[in-house]
Amino acid sequence: MPQRAAVKETFKSMSPSRFFYEYKELAGFSNPARALYQTVRELVENALDATDVHGIKPDIVVVIRRFGEARDKYTVAVLDNGIGIDPKHVPYAFAQVLYSSKYKLRQSRGRFGLGVKMAVLYAQMTTGEPVEVYTSPLGSKRIYYFKLKIDIEKNKPIVLGKGSWSKTNDWHGTLVKITIRGDWQRAGWRIKEYIKRTAIVTPYARIVLITPDGSIAIYPRVIEKVPPGPKEAKPHPHGVDIEMLKYLIKNSKAKTLREFLIESFQGVGRKTADKFLKEAGFDPNLDPHKLNDKMLEKLAAKLKEYKGFRSPSASALSPLGEEVIEAGLKAIFSPEFVTVVTRKPKAYEGHPFIVEVGIAYGGEIPPSSEPILLRYANKIPLLYDEKSDVAWKVVDPNNFDWKQYLVTFPAPLVVLTHICSTKIPYKGVGKESIADVSEIEHELKNAVREAARKLRAYILEKKREQETRRRLITFLKYMPEITRSLAVIAGDGKVSEEQLKEKLVECIVRKLGVPKEHVVKMISSYEVKIEE
Structure with missing residues (x-):
């Protein structure tokens, strides 16, 4: 039988931009809904890194509008008041894959030098529209404009237009516009939730979201203090x-x-x-x-x-801090109880990390059959792939005994987890879930337990107060009758009903261990209700 002729293999290289053009799903651009969400996310994260990392209180405006008459094309525009971008770097920052200012050993929201370039690539693939960038660096007297595309084969920027002009005001920052094929109907709720969750951990920011359906969401600044930014560090x-x-x-x-x-x-x-x-x-x-x-x-x-080296320095990290988490949870959820735990710095594979956990309970939080989990990594809200994240593994009622902490579901419970590190162990370049690294999981468990113990103490105290109030109301119900009966028994007129009431109040205070003024206030309230 004659042998089949061997097929000659051919080999060639592929540029980074060509690779991600072919495999856009790896970066979270798997469909129009996900792509619209991912584009908003990448632009907002860049805006925040250009502001709070440098000590600037962020003012960010996000506008999503339909493009022309098409119902599946949208222009996403994000304006910030950050440090701006040196014009010589703009073409590469937006149109060269794996070009970034974030390839340093310090905490940052972005890491791969990929995100915004993927949005630009996706725009080229789906609408053919270039990215437009307006920027004015801090201290500059000019505004610079660029219209850009990516040369996919060479992984180089194509500059379609550029210009500059003198400023008429003191604005500094960046405005980016990207037009892509998207699905607002499916992505809208997630984008709104992303902005809301971003506002929770940036209460020092003012964020405005204007949507294609005409709604405007404004998240005002509720604290003035911006957390200290991270410093660049040497490797461990x-x-x-x-x-x-x-x-x-x-x-x-x-x-x-x-x-x-x-x-x-x-x-x-x-x-x-x-x-x-x-x-x-x-x-x-x-x-x-x-x-x-x-x-x-x-x-x-x-x-x-070698065991003799010091633990990795936490100077490259910027945790949210108790004030920020507490202010954010209170502003968005109006709970009756909030507690925050920030663990001491630890390390995995030589990379420092800090775990923070906030628990909010009661108030206006709707009861749910499981904890409402808000996941963050380097201040980024993570919305997709929740059940595959290490944080869910820790708080899942099937793994964590919430009953031990007096929480029975359905319960009005929010758990916020934040992991900051010079290297977040994401499960993919889409940056939506964190891998089960044992050191991080251990710290998360300890932080959740510590916060849950504080919640249990609050619930116990609340139950004691409710029981005390119940017993106090019982006493108050019979106090007028007892006072009159004692006055009749005394019968000599030497002790008035008011004096007897005073003695009974002292007995109640000793018996229940509550402040006297609290009892007197309740008596007045109770008597008013009886008269009514």
């Missing part, structure tokens, strides 16, 4: 691998291995470096540029194993 020795070592050595001018460790890693001084190198079996005076692959492999392994 426990988080390195062979390739990172190669990169750090290539960019280092250190002449010795000791100098290299001190200048390249956080928390490493001369004493720590010498102690580590001695234990690892390296010459402190060895030129790091002469390390071969085998030596680099050994160095990376020893750095990960």
